[in-house]
Amino acid sequence: MPTSLFLIAALILYPRTGSRRRLKALYRTDQKPKFNPKSVRVLCVVAASLAAFAAYQVGGAAALVAATVVTATIRERVRRQATWRHKQRAAQDLCTSLDTLIAELRTGAHTTTALKVTAAQSPGDTVGIFERAAARTAVGTYTTDIFTGDQDDDAMRQLSSAWHIAHMHGAALAGLLHTVRDNIVAEQQRKNDVDTAMAGARATALLLAALPLVGVVLGELMGAAPLRTLFTTSIGAGLLVLGSVLGCVGLLWSDRIMDYARTVPAVRP
Structure with a gap:
């Protein structure tokens, strides 16, 4: 019996083939654990099902309904808080990308080139915003809807308006974008202050x-x-x-x- 257990343990712990993969399996200190949303959803569904079953066994249908209402409320509150954090993180990423874009424009780069460089260096979900803007400026489109994305609609409107004004009236684009960035930072600071209060x-x-x-x-x-x-x-x-x-x-x-x-x-x- 002990021999069988040792053999099973050896099979489980046997390293993967290939020297590089074996080394990666042994030294993982520089790798961050990957977050799997599907696994979390499955665990939440299983936990909710077990809680509902326990509530029904203890208090019948009334307890099941009450547990369902409470679980749905907790889920909604978690969803709202996650949405809030996502918007705050998206605004920070947008400001970081705008810093890159402003720096490229002030060095004399063409608008399309500056947008492509910004898209390549943008964090988070802001990559698509500047990729689409670069594609539109490449074909000569400078309308008020040049910037579109999942971020705050007001921020997107300000960016598109600044871009349109700069190309229609000859204003300095870098200065306008810097003003828009300051407005976004001030608005996020106000929201954070209200949230703290x-x-x-x-x-x-x-x-x-x-x-x-x-x-x-x-x-x-x-x-x-x-x-x-x-x-x-x-x-x-x-x-x-x-x-x-x-x-x-x-x-x-x-x-x-x-x-x-x-x-x-x-x-x-």
Whole structure:
């Protein structure tokens, strides 16, 4: 039996063929672990399914509905926060690309060449923006929609307008783009300041949404048995579903108000 176990372990640990691949398998300190979104989705689905099954076994259909509502709320909040971080990261990448473009233009490079160099050095998803702009300028297109992408529409409009004005009226393109970049940086700073200022409000909303759970725990400690009422009686089942829905709706509504406050464009004089 030990011999068989050692043989199995040897087969599992046997290095891959090829000296270079064996060395890579042994020395991986310079390689970052790859993030696999599909695996995370599968794990989330499995975890949600297990949680739903456990809720149904403990409290029946009412607990299943309540667990579904809470899970959907958590998923929506995570999605919103991920979207917010993606937009902030995209704005930073856009400013980095604009720095490269402005530097190329100030050295006297042609606009198409400057756009191609910027596209080659752009981080994140901004590569496609400058690749499309380079393709359009290569054929002589200088319209107000030369810049398009998934970033903020206001930033794209400012960039396209600056490009159009520079080629229609002879203004310095590098100076206009630098002004647009400063506007984007100022807007992102304002959004970050608003987001930081609302941290207390978000914590308060989350605390208020969790207060019913605190009440249930206190009831159990006092011997009132609220869980038995919620899981074994029809009135308790209705209150469980209603309380879960109202708490989650209130939390999502608070998130929507705060999302609007931090994303609404600033009023420019």
